[in-house]
Amino acid sequence: MDGRHTPKIVGIVWGLLVLNTLGSAGAKTIIPLPRSLIQMVTMGALVAAFALALAVNLQLRIRPSAYVSLLTLLLVTSVISSANLESGFGALFRCFRLTLFVCTLWLLTRWWDGSLTFVRHHIRMYFAVLGSVAAGLAVSPGAALPDLYGGRLVGDLWPLTPPQIGQYAAVIIGLTVLLLLERRTDRTSAAVVIVPSLVLLALTHTRTATLGLLVGLVVAIGSLLLTSAAARRFFTWTVACAAVAAVALGSVLQAWFLRGQSKENFSSLTGRAKVWDALLAAPRSASEQLFGVGLGDKSFGGLPIDNSWLAVYNEQGLIGVTLVAIIIIVLGGVALLRPPSLQRACAIFLISYCAIASYTEAGLGDASPYLLHLALAASLLATPAEAGPLATPEVPRRHVPRWARRSEVV
Template structure:
């Protein structure tokens, strides 16, 4: 993942404005990650919020929401192109595999089994991947995109909290079994739980790595934990606990803070399991029967029907085209089956390669905060993929994996602005001889 970076520069007090010794074709490196990159990332997050969800306090037409989200993606691509007019990109296996994922998507969508909406979704995915290519110039293994990720999703959770304060009834409707939803923007409980879990995990790791102060971390973590608890989202909770456990385990040998946190976390988990076992079980079951819980709230029936449906050879290989991640009018709620349904075995193989590539690179890196954060994001997405869809299309899960890829990117070597002047060797007096005047 080599390329350009925003770090470094000439030193030694030399006048860098003098271009007399500039190398042919040498270009100055960017002075740092532009602040506008954070705006691009926020627009990508806005695009992936979706348009279907709970009823909001002020009814928002779905067409208006779709126009806003799609407009955000077009604006993100245009702004990223403005920031990277010379189209300098870094070699990235992650984005390359995403680009390859476009192939089965376009092939299957051309048959129009899912209607013209499939071609529209292919265009959206292409713009999404193109924006990631343009932003990849600033993927240098730093924490810049982690901070953008936390800030943007914390702002989204802020809108959820504001909606709960303004209209508690709309924020906790009976339609969703009393679970927290977005009352200002149509967000479902799994979405809110996902955003909360991800920023809790990343912020916790920043504290352990001493990259943020505890007061700022508390401001982010405590409200996010409350919102996560109110959503009753089991997948997000398990993803947070397992992902954070794996990430901290990767730091245990090198970080005393990680060892202390891990020990206290295990102790608190044991105490909570003993003292609050009945309450935790009630929260986990959400009032469901054991049969409904074992059936994954009806998901297993949809999965069985999808796998049993007859398919042509082309549909086996390339799927039926990008759709709304549903089968028979019901949500698939499984990333692997959704990819198989829409992009076939080819798409499923590419998504598998993405996880193998990112996971393999993370395991080969020496222990560090960046590596631990990447492990958390990769493991969270892997766990959530079992009951959530989104790995085959523009989604928050691909943004999580993009942040992981930025953390695993190797810092680029500095490109010197000019060649240093070579001082002429002065001969000793006795060797100079007579000078011609």
């Protein structure tokens, strides 16, 4: 079942990983869900994902992966930084969660062969998540667009914040556009995914996700310009439409982008810069600078850090920051060295999106959707199974039934 054939259970494992990374903190839901129950569901999904991945790969056959190897080193750093319990016993629990996450990825590398299988799993699962958001919006618009979040769209069936919804929508929009350009999906199927996802993205007013989507698509489609006529046409039409929209709808777009914020609030990135300055100014020992204070809830002084690099610096120190930087550089370097292809374009989109989002969102140092996006990129950049030791062995001709031999000429 290696290489060319991916068991259906692998798609279930990927979906469970997505469920685990949805998190447990967010908006108030229509039916109040205890946080302990949500954490039980998400953690249970991770345990189930690991168990299923192990069951389908009992021989423990894995493929070499620089990405997962670097994640393993990051895990070791996290354990070292969390061992002194400066962040409490919760740090050790988060280390256990990250361990299961990384081990599950190792088990899945057996099927990382550069195909689009995991891209389709990714799109389907996140589209299902967005479906729950849309259902919540239809059932209770007031709860889905609360004043607490400035009228931005939240998940009121499952607690999801506007940045989370924007991220999921942007990622599947970008991947679906690339599949459509290379005719790996039909227009109807693409429209079913892209149109409602665009509406939800607009309702979240998430600038990071929107910018990541636009820049990621520009870079990804740019990698296809020399080999794809469809990419060249799409790029030309997109630039023309963007220019017209900028002129005709400039004031509307500016109002959407500012979200009614003052210039001072906007320049401080909605208060993020104050938290960043305080974090960098806080005194640290040499050990804390190197290894951090241990895995926490990505906050400082009770306020969210909202920056992957500073969150990693706070929790895993300079060593963690170095490892995360190497992950981005290695994935980006491998993508640039690959010949132009749809898989390469999808990987470039995901890497670009995560790099942009890392400035205002945390998640590159712990089990999160961002690490799952990068895992998808790594699977797309893997060499085909036919070229490696895990290729499905060819069945000798003498064992092929006669009726099957006659069909070989077709």
